[in-house]
Amino acid sequence: MRNTRALAVAGAAVAAIGFSAPAAVAWDTPSNIVALPSVIARGGQLTITVDGCRHGGTATSNAFTMPATLSPVNGAKETARGTATIRNNARPGPYDITVTCNGKSLTKPQAFTVIGGVRGGIGGSSTTGATPTDMAIGGGLVAAALVGGGVFWMRRRAERRV
Numbered sequence: 001m002r003n004t005r006a007l008a009v010a011g012a013a014v015a016a017i018g019f020s021a022p023a024a025v026a027w028d029t030p031s032n033i034v035a036l037p038s039v040i041a042r043g044g045q046l047t048i049t050v051d052g053c054r055h056g057g058t059a060t061s062n063a064f065t066m067p068a069t070l071s072p073v074n075g076a077k078e079t080a081r082g083t084a085t086i087r088n089n090a091r092p093g094p095y096d097i098t099v100t101c102n103g104k105s106l107t108k109p110q111a112f113t114v115i116g117g118v119r120g121g122i123g124g125s126s127t128t129g130a131t132p133t134d135m136a137i138g139g140g141l142v143a144a145a146l147v148g149g150g151v152f153w154m155r156r157r158a159e160r161r162v
Contacts, residue, residue, distance in 0.1 A: 030057070030101040033108040041115055043088045049073075050099050050106075053080035057101030063090040063114055070101065090114045 032051040040046055048059045048068055059068040059082055068084035080101065094110035130138070 030099045030104060030106040033059075033097055033099055033106065033111060035097055035108075035112040037112075039113045039115060040086055042086055042090050042092075044086050046084045046086060046112060047081065048084060048097060048099070049079060049081045050101065052078050053099065053101035054078055055102060056080045057099060058082075059084060059097055059099045061095050061097045061111075063087055063095040063112075070099070086114055092116050 030050050030052045034049045036047050036049075037044075046068075048070065050057070050059070050070060053070055054072065054077065056072050057070045057080060059070055061084070063086050064084045065087050066085075068082040070080035070082040073079045073081050092114050094113045096107055096109050097111040098105055098107040
């Protein structure tokens, strides 16, 4: 009984490999386009990876500032990768990517989604340096710390005399 199961599993594995081998040999057309991140803000950079693109190629989209050049990935015989920059005025929504490799093209519909840009990194402010309000608050905190420290120190001195 155990031998029959092992034989059946081995036969299934050989069949799976046998069916996939012709597809691997004929793998000269672009396939499996992956865009990361799949949701990106305007002005961001998108990494595109394409299988079946042995010698590199180009990737285009209405959201790109210019076509992205795809270069072969070292250690991966059939994979190419490139980086594209999203236009600052791209409309939010899904976008397609069209890849051209080895004289053949493939389009992946809705490969990524552009969202409205955010103003990050400046804390919601566009001024530089401390404002008069910041200075007043900081000065008040320093004064409170000095008064509190002085009271604490004076009480400690009074306790030692007794």
